[in-house]
Amino acid sequence: MFIKDYISDVYNAVTSLLKGMRTTGGYFIRPKEIITQQYPDNRAQMKLPERFRGEVVMSHDENNEHACTGCTACELACPNATIKIVTKFDTTPEGKKKKALDTFVYHLELCTMCNLCVEACPTSAIKMAQTFEHSVYDRNQLLKKLNNPGSKLRAGVE
């Protein structure tokens, strides 16, 4: 009886090991199922989905105009104080003073890409970009100004 158990144990052990080896060996002869991507070499073909959240950018049109009114809704929505909006007062042709965006300061090093600022923006002035290679040698390079120099508010955006 003891010898019978012993032999069946050995048999089960060998078959279970062979089963595992068959699974791994199967991939050895079916290399098409390997899905490894050679990352830095495949940058050209790599396509990230349009919803991918890489960094906050402000979209400008061909006249260098943006849609940011400086309402600070994104600044209030941000949980990490990533965004700081500096406003100025423009004088309209009628002689009235009007609040406008001066600088949109964005700390990429503090951002967790939670998308709350984009959700909060009433004029869709900011959006998420699909970039992700943010490594730099100097931390100061991660502090960004999102509005282009000389840009102004698009007409008709309130």
Added chain:
Amino acid sequence: MYRETQIINDAATLPSAEGELVINVGPQHPATHGVLHLVITLQGETIQKVEPHLGYIHRSIEKMCESLSYRQFIYVTSRMDYLSAHINNHGCVLCVEKGLQLEIPPRAQVIRVLMDELTRIASHELWWGAMAMDLGAFTPFFYAFRERETINDIMEETCGTRLTMNYMVPGGVMYDLHPNFQKRVKDFIQLFNNKIDEYDDLVTGNIIFQNRTKGVGVLSKEDAISFGCTGPVGRASGVHCDIRKLYPYEVYDNLSFDEIVETAGDSYARYLVRIKELRQSIRIIEQLIDNIPEGDFQAKTKAVLKLPRGEFYSRVETARGELGVFIVSEGATTPYRIKFRSPGFSNLSALDHMSRGSKIGDLMAIMGTLDLVIPDIDR
């Protein structure tokens, strides 16, 4: 003196029994993220005592949440149990919605449950690979990550991020489903059904794996209850603790799936519970993927959320067990106090009891099947 150093010094200088040895297991450098430090007292090769030391990754998430608004604090909870980030967010939005008495559109509910189950599969996948690697098998890690990558791609397409997707908002979900979502999930299910059988061939039936896990780290039903073990750890000891069955939230009460309960309570039982849960999650997804109701994906909410004065509690079943979210509100825009009951902390507390008397090599099998996520323990 710093408490940690004190404990280690005491252990070294105390008059110990003949042949007793105190060793430190696990790194404790701040640059190594999510590590657990154990001080183990050994008698020969037998474990006398295990003392886990926590605090290396404490970020005071509960305190941070007190200064964030009810929309903002949800994203922080992704950083607790980062492998089931989506389910953590789910617990938080459920609690906020309970306070606001919001009605969630049926489409949003189904999307949430679908994402929860995908997250659960991804989490169990990672556990399966990492645990096999703890026990010396290296190949399963790559196989597990191969299938997990498919889920991450689906998440990336719909939620925008791969791991800490801040997809839940009070009142629904942040975006509607991506048009490709249904097709890609169906492809995944088809692929995954074959792969689970491959997992069984590779690890479950393996004689070395069985010998290393069967009868190791036994936790009885009474002990599981008294330590507060939930999730697969509790269910492997015979405790019926699936929140999806006991306190159904969203659409779980309309779904047919089994609560997996084993009675052995050893490491192998904990392994089996998780492997069988993978199949149950697939079953839930199969029921829902063709029946996503039309309609809004988000209920109308005010710009600034204010919970009424009072205390609110919600619970969800994460991949590791029961997550409880307790909010005390003073009627302001930020919570007065938030408490998270995280599953990892309670499951870790049973480690000392389970590993006493076993060999030091078994400790890896016990810790592997506990499925510890250290940021979840420390918060």
